[in-house]
Amino acid sequence: MWPPRFSRAQVIVAVLLFVLGLGLAIQVRSTSEGGPLRGARQEDLVRILDELDDRTARLQDEKQRLEGQRRELENSSDQAEEARRQTKQKERELGVLAGTVGAEGPGIRITIQDPSRAVDADMLLDAIQELRAAGAEAIEINDVRIVASTYLEGSRKVRIDGHPVSAPYRFSVIGEAKDLEPALNIPGGVVQTLEREQATVRVTPSEKITVDALRSAKQPDYAQSSE
Amino acid sequence: MIAVIGLVLGVLAGLVVQPVLPSLMEPYLPIAVVAALDAVFGGLRAMLDGIFNDKVFVVSFLSNVVVAALIVFLGDKLGVGSQLSTGVVVVLGIRIFSNAAAIRRHVFRA
Structure with missing residues (x-):
């Protein structure tokens, strides 16, 4: 078989086998290399x-x-x-x-001078009621916050919620000034009653009143919410 | 001898050049390769029998490849492609085995 005879038949067979080898190589490569989906x-x-x-x-x-x-x-x-x-x-x-948080807003300041010591708790209470009726939203008298449970007592030595307060009584009231002022000044109203007792009342509206006297919230012992 | 060199060259060319087959031909290649292998084993047996004819070899090689590809193509069109190609591989495998047995008898006298 050696040296190879380059007859036509030999060459044709070699070409066919070349094609076979090529196909084999391609197929083996594509089977081993390609993804699982290839074949x-x-x-x-x-x-x-x-x-x-x-x-x-x-x-x-x-x-x-x-x-x-x-x-x-x-x-x-x-x-x-x-x-x-x-x-x-x-x-x-x-x-x-x-009264557990501070408040600020427009309102009025009231200063009551009482040289003859004639102002008593009833008059202050009247003033508070009048202010509330006129729409006052937060009231403080001499650093004592006035709230729903506030009480006033004493005729010559006024105490608010047990705190003694004395003249001059300074009110800080938050509310509509043009409602509050006339409410105090009506004939026979708070101002006139106080002036009859030789007290002087000065009312000044202000754009910014600060009410920062606080009360601690008290847990009710008896009253339970009925809801 | 030159035939063996052709086979080796083909394998080497396939590995080195790494040609990409058009995807249309992809399903036919494995069957065609098996069919060609059958033709080669048949040719080897004929050579050992002393009746090798290059014309017969060329025709059987080409017709094997074409028929195998045709059967796979037909099978794919009929929806039984995988079964038919399995069948073709089985038949060609049996033929390769019987040819290999004849070659063995020639080579080892057994």
Whole structure:
């Protein structure tokens, strides 16, 4: 067999075997290198594609469900935030009424000088009632906050909620000044009654009154909310 | 001898050049390779029998490849491609085995 005879038959056979070797090499390489899908038949590919579609649909459903859940949670947390905000707002408003927080706003200052020591608790109470009737929202007398449970006692030595206060009595009142002032000045009203007792009353409106005397909130012992 | 050199050259060319087959031909290549192997074993047996004819070899090689590819093509069109190609591989495998047995008898006298 050696040296090779270059006959036509030999060459043709060699060419065919060359083609065979080429095909073998290509096939072996593509089988070993290609992905698992490379040699797959058409129906297998269709099946795999179907499965992938199913899986995609399932995952899409799942995604939608989870997104809905997220939306729900976001809504509820928004609502909780809103409720908290409203509660805070309510707390502040009630705090002003109960005297547990400071307050500021437009209003009037009243100074009552009492040289003859004739002013008693009834007159101060009258003044407070008149102010409340005129829409006063927060009142403070000589650094004592006037609230719903405030009481006044004593005729010559006035005490408010047990704190002794003495002339001059300085009121800080938050409210509409042009309602509060006439309410005090009506004929036979607070100012006239006090002036009859030789007390001098000075009322000054102000754009910014600060009421910062505080009371601690007291837990009721007996009264329970009936709601 | 020159035939063996051709085979080796083909394998080397396939490995070195790494040609990319058009995807249309991809399913037919493995079957065609098996069919060609069958033709080669048949040719080897004929050579040992002393009746080797290059014309017969060329025709059987080409027709084997074409028929095998045709059967796979037809199978794919009929929707039984995988079964038919399995069948073709089995038949060609049996033929390769019987040829190999004849070659063995010649070489080892057994």
